[in-house]
Amino acid sequence: MARLEDLKAGVQVNGILPQQTVTIIDVTWHGSAAVEITYRRADGEPRSQLLYRTDEANLSISQTRHKWAFTAPGDTFKLTAEAFRIHLAHLFDPVLAVHTSLVLPLPHQITAVYGEMLSRQPLRYLLADDPGAGKTIMAGLLIKELIVRGDVRRCLICAPGSLAGQWQDEMWFKFQTHFDIFTRETVESSVSGNPFQEKDLVIIRLDQVARSEELQAKLSRTDWDLVIVDEAHKMSASLWGGEMKVTKRYRLGELLGSISRHFLLMTATPHNGKEEDFQMFLRLIDPDRFENRSKLHNEPVDVSDIMRRMVKE
Structure with missing residues (x-):
C-alpha cells in the first residue's frame, strides 16, 4: 500500500x-x-x-x-572504479612495478626481472650478479610485480641480521611495500602462538632463525608464496671424506625452499671454487635434480636455466 x-x-x-x-x-x-x-x-x-x-x-x-538505479555516493564509486582499474593495470602495463616505484632501473635489472624471472612458474632461481649490480632493486621489482599481478600475497625475506633494516627501508622508500622485521618481541606478542602466520610480509634474520629449532618448527607450519634469501652463499654445505657436511644455515635454506612456491637465492659469490660444494648449494633450488650430484665430484653442470650471473666488465 x-x-x-x-x-x-x-x-x-x-x-x-x-x-x-x-x-x-x-x-x-x-x-x-x-x-x-x-x-x-x-x-x-x-x-x-x-x-x-x-x-x-x-x-x-x-x-x-x-532496479538498476545507482544510489551510492559519487566519491565512493570513483574510489572503487580506480581500485579496480589499478587491480587490472598489469594486464595493460607489462612493467607496472617500474612505473609505480621510486626507482629508475637499469637495463640489466629489467632484463633480469621481466626477461628471466617473471616467466618462470614456479620460480626457483639463483641471482648471482656481481656486487653493485642492484640485486635488491631486482628483488623489489619482482616482489611488487608479483603482488600487483595477484601471484604473491605472503612474502618472506631472509637476510643477515645487519641487513634486515636496510631491506625494510629499501622496500618501503623505493617500492612502498611495508615489511615487518621479525624480532624476539614479535614472538612474545604473538596472539596465535605462531608469529609467522600473523604477518604476510616479513623479514627474518638468518642466524636468529637458523640457531633456533623452536622458530624453525613454527616456520615449518606456514606456507609462503615467495621466499627471497640475501647473501645466500652463507647457506653452505661441503663434501668431506665422501660425506656431506651441512650447516644450520643450510638446513634453514632447505626448510625455506620446502615451504614456498617461489624461491629466489641472491649472492655475488655462489661458487667457492669447489664444484661439489656448488652443486650441493644448488640442491636448495632443485633438490631432485641435484640429489646425487655429490657423487660426481668435479664434473660441472649446466645451470643456465636456474642461474643468472652478470659479471662487470
Whole structure:
C-alpha cells in the first residue's frame, strides 16, 4: 500500500489503471485528504485523476524504476572504479612495478626481472650478479610485480641480521611495500602462538632463525608464496671424506625452499671454487635434480636455466 504523500513526480505507481504501471508527472494537493495527479500511461498518453485517502489501499510504488538505479555516493564509486582499474593495470602495463616505484632501473635489472624471472612458474632461481649490480632493486621489482599481478600475497625475506633494516627501508622508500622485521618481541606478542602466520610480509634474520629449532618448527607450519634469501652463499654445505657436511644455515635454506612456491637465492659469490660444494648449494633450488650430484665430484653442470650471473666488465 502507498500513501498519497508517496506520490511524487517521477515515481512509478501501480493501481491507478488496471494491470498497468503509470509514471507520475505532477501532483497538486486539495487539502490533506485529496490529491490531483497528472500521470503518463505506458503508451505515453498523459492523463489526470483525483485520488482520495480511500484509494491508498489500491496503490503501490513500482520498484522497476530503482532496479538498476545507482544510489551510492559519487566519491565512493570513483574510489572503487580506480581500485579496480589499478587491480587490472598489469594486464595493460607489462612493467607496472617500474612505473609505480621510486626507482629508475637499469637495463640489466629489467632484463633480469621481466626477461628471466617473471616467466618462470614456479620460480626457483639463483641471482648471482656481481656486487653493485642492484640485486635488491631486482628483488623489489619482482616482489611488487608479483603482488600487483595477484601471484604473491605472503612474502618472506631472509637476510643477515645487519641487513634486515636496510631491506625494510629499501622496500618501503623505493617500492612502498611495508615489511615487518621479525624480532624476539614479535614472538612474545604473538596472539596465535605462531608469529609467522600473523604477518604476510616479513623479514627474518638468518642466524636468529637458523640457531633456533623452536622458530624453525613454527616456520615449518606456514606456507609462503615467495621466499627471497640475501647473501645466500652463507647457506653452505661441503663434501668431506665422501660425506656431506651441512650447516644450520643450510638446513634453514632447505626448510625455506620446502615451504614456498617461489624461491629466489641472491649472492655475488655462489661458487667457492669447489664444484661439489656448488652443486650441493644448488640442491636448495632443485633438490631432485641435484640429489646425487655429490657423487660426481668435479664434473660441472649446466645451470643456465636456474642461474643468472652478470659479471662487470
